[in-house]
Amino acid sequence: MECELERMEAELAEGKTVDVDAYARVASHLRRIVETLGLERVVRDLEPSLKEIVAKYARGEPAEPVGALQPAEASPAPAAQSRRSKQARRDAVIEEGTPG
Numbered sequence: 551m552e553c554e555l556e557r558m559e560a561e562l563a564e565g566k567t568v569d570v571d572a573y574a575r576v577a578s579h580l581r582r583i584v585e586t587l588g589l590e591r592v593v594r595d596l597e598p599s600l601k602e603i604v605a606k607y608a609r610g611e612p613a614e615p616v617g618a619l620q621p622a623e624a625s626p627a628p629a630a631q632s633r634r635s636k637q638a639r640r641d642a643v644i645e646e647g648t649p650g
Contacts, residue, residue, distance in 0.1 A: 551580040 555576055558568045598606075606612070 551576050551583070555580065 555573065558573050558576075561568050
């Protein structure tokens, strides 16, 4: 689905016509699948900034790779916490029979 959306976006960028209804339906289905799986977008802080990379390059210093892996923290990822809380709400709804 994601590849099809990207293909449609590429056609739009080239000035071609795209079936907007089909694009909207595919995007909607993809969003629902991602939501069902419990995946969430997580903002990452990419250090160093582009400005810092350019400055190091200008000085002739080797630049570190962008988004270099850092040691993992002890706490679970936010998406994992969110999945657990969503599942807990679903379980409560099933047990109580009321919306959560």
